[in-house]
Each structure stands twice: as structure tokens, then as C-alpha cells.
Amino acid sequence: MDGASTLGVVSVLPPLIAIVLAFWTRDTILSLAIACLVGILLAGEGLLGFPNLMMKALGNEDFSWIFLLEIFIGILIAFFQRTGAIQSFADVIGRKNYSRKRIGITSWFMGLFVFFSDYFSPVFVGSTMRKVTDKVRISREKLAYICDSTSAPVSVIVPITGWAVFISGLLIGLGPIQNETDALAVFTRAIPFNFYAVLSVLFVGLIVSGIIKDFGPMKKAEERAITKGKLIRDHSTPLISKELTNIDPYFKDRLLSIVWNFFLPVLLIITIAVGTYIGLGSAKTMEAFLAAVIFLGILMRFQGIPVKDIMDTAMNGIKGIMPAIMILVFAYTINTLSEQMGTANYLIQVTESWLNPGLLPAITFLLAALIAFSTGTSWGTFGIMIPIAVPIAIGFAGGDINTIVLATVAAVAGGGVFGDHCSPLSDTTILASTGAAVDHIDHVRTQIPYSLILGGIGTLIYLILGLLG
Incomplete structure (x- = not known):
């Protein structure tokens, strides 16, 4: 690794400042902005480097894609609220008088069902289950944890997702892995060794079923919700604004068909996303949400809702999702800054x-987890770590694909998911906070103890595998 490609220990400071300030101030946007400004000054770019950095970070296809996805998600949630679809769904579940345990397990299963998109899953589960979980006094922090733990951890252990395609693509050409078939076979064989992701998914089920009791900050959040009825912490700032959470159904005396206004748009999203993945090799998630927005907007007009009301609802949806978009803006900015300063390269240099x-x-696993947590990007971590760690493993294996190689592939995937799962800079963590309408740092703070324990268990298993292998 060329030492000129990194600013050394200085490169670690911006993401470290962002994370420390976020926990200290509980203001993620301000913390990220300060960290970006400090990083620009440390890099010697001066104050004028800040707008230049933002233009580079945001003026690309990746950010445009997630920006549009967020916009369409916000509009769709607003349409669900205005048509009464979410209220209808909540009433259907509510009439069953399910217990807290049953509602928690239902939320967990919904997350497992939407395995094809780590972006769609947390927002869908959070927005559809929020009224139901509120009714049985499940804290918003708990809901966000369920949403988050059934998004990226699920997507990375299913061999028919974009995650599988991306990781497999990075494996092609490494040692005996010659083509797409070889790469996907290696990825699939490595899934049982992805201990962090597998444990994360299972652990949620054990928590919501009551087999494992809540502990740490999550226990306090649950006790607050149960005993005081406070679903969020006093003085917290939910990562979704009142324009989106306070939308009342247009027809207050009757709730329109839940089939037309809820299940059909959701089925349309799933059909387009899965269909394009099968047919084109890439799930068109953003396009699926756009189609659902147009479809439901037309249905709303046919049901007698005025065009002006539909447009006002769409604008409220956009306004409501803006807090999440602002965090994504600065998260992408600091990720670009970390790339320019060579944060990942430095971490690799001091450990390789x-x-x-x-x-x-x-x-x-530890290095991938550290990089992903510091930068908030799992796919970026995969792109950095797989070309470095996997060839080393193949070399140790004498050119074969043995347990150490499979465990190393899984360790990169699991470490990347750790960061994607619980870093305050991660887009899916942000989306989980958005879907659950909870303070972003409260979500991260209550989830991290669980993630650290599972990460520690995974590391221990990798050590045992390494020693036995």
C-alpha cells in the first residue's frame, strides 16, 4: 500500500469527530457538518474546499439514486397515510388484540420477507408497523432495531440479492475464481460463515420473542414505553418530521380499501424490484417506488381525492423525509472526505x-467492521477489503478454496454489515430511524450494545476457526 495515498492518523479524525459529537450533542447533522469542516481544514483545502467537497460528494449517480429513492419513499408513506391505508392496516392487526410479543414477531417476519432491498425493508416495516407497535407500547427504538436488523443482515445472506451480485463480482479473477458461476458458488458456500449477519437476524427473533430479555439502553427505552407510555425519549428529535407523521386520512368517516391503497402498491414494488433483478440482474428499486407513487396517486384521484390535495400530500411527504436526506447529504460528504484522506488505506496499513x-x-472481520463503521459504507468496505484479504487467504490455502478462504470472504461481508447495521453514518441505519420515526442517535445508542456483543461472538468464532484451520 502506497503511503502517499493516505494522510495517516489524521485521516481517522473526521469520522471519529462525527461519531463522538453525534453521541455527545445528539445532533447528527451538526456533528457531521463540523466533522466535514474540520476534515477539510486538516487536509489543507481551506474553507473554500467545503463547497467543492459537497459538490463532488453529491454530484454523482450514487447520491442521486438514493436521494430520489428517499423522495419517493416519503411521498409513498404520505399517500399511505392520506388514503388511510396505514390506519386500515393498523386497525386490521389491532382487532386481533395481539400481544407485544406477537406484534414484535410479526415485525421481525415482515423484515425477513422484504429480503430483496435493504433500503425498502426498514422504511416499509417501520412505517407500516409503527401505529401497531405504538398501540402495544413497543418503543420506537425497539422498532428501529427490528427494522435495521432485518435489512442489511438479511440481504447479505441471501444469494439472490444485489449484495450477492456485488460481492460475487469482486471475487471474480481472484485465484481459482474465474467467472460469475465460480464467484456466486464461493459466496453461497461462505454464507454459513457470516456469523455476524446470521446472529443478528436470529438475535432479533430471540429478543422480540422474549427468550432473551432486553438489556442496556434498550431495556430503559422499553421500560419508559411500557410504564410511562412514552414511545420516544423526552426532548428527542425523531428522524421524520410532523408533516409526515401527522397526516390524517382524507375520508375520516370511512377507510378506503386496504387492498387497493396498500397491498397493490407494495406488490407492485416487489414485482418490479424482483422482476428486474431476475430479468436484468439488477433490482430497480428506485424505479419500483416511482411506479408505486404514480399508481397510488392515480388511484387517489379515482377515489375522489382532489388533485390539489394529492399534490399537497406529496409535498408533505417530501418535507417529512428531509431530516433523513440532510443526514445522508453530510454522510456522503464525509465518506468522500474519508476516501480523499485515505482513511481506509491507513487502517489497512497499520493492520496488514x-x-x-x-x-x-x-x-x-474487525478491520472491515472498523472501516464500515467509520465510513458508513459496507459496499465501499467490500470494494477495499475483498481484493486485499481474499488473495491473502487463497495464498495461505495454496490456491484452493478452503475453510479459511470462505471464512475470510464471510468476514469481509459480516464486517461490512456491522458498519452498515449500526454506524450513525450508514444510510440503512438512517432509513431505520426514519421508518420508526425515532431520534437517530437514540436508535444507534440502543442498538450498539447488541451489535457489539454479536460482533464479539463472531470474532471469537473466527479465531477458533483460524486456529483449527
């Missing part, structure tokens, strides 16, 4: 000399 066959999977 430790690598040996016995420690390789565990060190790979």
Missing part, C-alpha cells in the same frame, strides 16, 4: 502486517 492464517478471518 499482523495477518497470518490463524488470525486472518478475525482480523479481517
Whole structure:
């Protein structure tokens, strides 16, 4: 690794400042903005470097895609609220008088069902289950945890998702992995070794079923919700504004068909996303949401809702999603800054000399987790770590694909998911807070103890595998 490609220990400071300030001030947007400004000054770019950095970070296809996706998600949630679809769904579930445990398990299963998109899953589960979980006094922090733990951790252990395609693509050409078929086979064989992701999904089920009791900050949040009826912490700032949470159904005396206004748009999203994945090899999630917005907008007009009301509802949806978009703006900015300063390269430099066959999977997992948590990007972590760690593992294996190689592939995937799962800079973590309408840092703070424990267990298993292998 060329030392000129990193600013050394200085490169770690911006993401570190962002994370520390976010927990201290509980203001994620301000913390990210300060971290970006400090990073620009440390890089010697001066104050004028700040707008230049933002233009580079935001003026690209990746950000445009997630920006449009967020906009369409906000509009669709607003349409669901205005048509009474979410209220109808909540009433259908509510009439069953399900217990807190049953509602929690239902939310968990819904997250598992929407396995094809880590972006759609947390917003869908959060927005549709929020009224139901509120009714049985499940804290918003708990709902966000359920949403988050059934998004990226699920997507990375299913071999027919964009995650599988991306990781498999990075494996092609490494050692004996010669083509797409070989790469996908290696990815699939590595799934049982992705201990963090598998444990995360299972752990949620154990928590919501009551087999494992809540502990730490999550326990306090649940006690607050149960005993005081406070679903969010006093003085917290939910990552979704009142324009989106306070939308009343247009027809207050009757709720329109839940089939037309809820299940058909959701089915349309799933059909387009899965269909395009099968037919084109890439799930067109953003286009699926756009189609659902247009479809439901037309249905609203046919049902007698005026055009002006439909447009006002759409604008409220956009306004309501803006807090999440602002965090994404600065998250992308600081990620670009970290790339320019060589944060990931520095972390690799200070650890690659430790690598040996016995420690390789565990060190790979920890390093991938650290990079992903610091930068908020799992796919970026995959792109950095797979070309480095996997060839080393194949070399140790004498050119074969053995347990150490599979464990190393899984360690990169699991470590990347750790960051995507619980970093305050991660887009899916932001989306989970948005879907659950909870303070973003409250979500991260209550989830991290669970994630750290599972990450520790995964590291221990990798150490045992390395020593036995």
C-alpha cells in the first residue's frame, strides 16, 4: 500500500469527530457538518474546499439514486397515510388484540420477507408497523432495531440479492475464481460463515420473542414505553418530521380499501424490484417506488381525492423525509472526505502486517467492521477489503478454496454489515430511524450494545476457526 495515498492518523479524525459529537450533542447533522469542516481544514483545502467537497460528494449517480429513492419513499408513506391505508392496516392487526410479543414477531417476519432491498425493508416495516407497535407500547427504538436488523443482515445472506451480485463480482479473477458461476458458488458456500449477519437476524427473533430479555439502553427505552407510555425519549428529535407523521386520512368517516391503497402498491414494488433483478440482474428499486407513487396517486384521484390535495400530500411527504436526506447529504460528504484522506488505506496499513492464517478471518472481520463503521459504507468496505484479504487467504490455502478462504470472504461481508447495521453514518441505519420515526442517535445508542456483543461472538468464532484451520 502506497503511503502517499493516505494522510495517516489524521485521516481517522473526521469520522471519529462525527461519531463522538453525534453521541455527545445528539445532533447528527451538526456533528457531521463540523466533522466535514474540520476534515477539510486538516487536509489543507481551506474553507473554500467545503463547497467543492459537497459538490463532488453529491454530484454523482450514487447520491442521486438514493436521494430520489428517499423522495419517493416519503411521498409513498404520505399517500399511505392520506388514503388511510396505514390506519386500515393498523386497525386490521389491532382487532386481533395481539400481544407485544406477537406484534414484535410479526415485525421481525415482515423484515425477513422484504429480503430483496435493504433500503425498502426498514422504511416499509417501520412505517407500516409503527401505529401497531405504538398501540402495544413497543418503543420506537425497539422498532428501529427490528427494522435495521432485518435489512442489511438479511440481504447479505441471501444469494439472490444485489449484495450477492456485488460481492460475487469482486471475487471474480481472484485465484481459482474465474467467472460469475465460480464467484456466486464461493459466496453461497461462505454464507454459513457470516456469523455476524446470521446472529443478528436470529438475535432479533430471540429478543422480540422474549427468550432473551432486553438489556442496556434498550431495556430503559422499553421500560419508559411500557410504564410511562412514552414511545420516544423526552426532548428527542425523531428522524421524520410532523408533516409526515401527522397526516390524517382524507375520508375520516370511512377507510378506503386496504387492498387497493396498500397491498397493490407494495406488490407492485416487489414485482418490479424482483422482476428486474431476475430479468436484468439488477433490482430497480428506485424505479419500483416511482411506479408505486404514480399508481397510488392515480388511484387517489379515482377515489375522489382532489388533485390539489394529492399534490399537497406529496409535498408533505417530501418535507417529512428531509431530516433523513440532510443526514445522508453530510454522510456522503464525509465518506468522500474519508476516501480523499485515505482513511481506509491507513487502517489497512497499520493492520496488514499482523495477518497470518490463524488470525486472518478475525482480523479481517474487525478491520472491515472498523472501516464500515467509520465510513458508513459496507459496499465501499467490500470494494477495499475483498481484493486485499481474499488473495491473502487463497495464498495461505495454496490456491484452493478452503475453510479459511470462505471464512475470510464471510468476514469481509459480516464486517461490512456491522458498519452498515449500526454506524450513525450508514444510510440503512438512517432509513431505520426514519421508518420508526425515532431520534437517530437514540436508535444507534440502543442498538450498539447488541451489535457489539454479536460482533464479539463472531470474532471469537473466527479465531477458533483460524486456529483449527
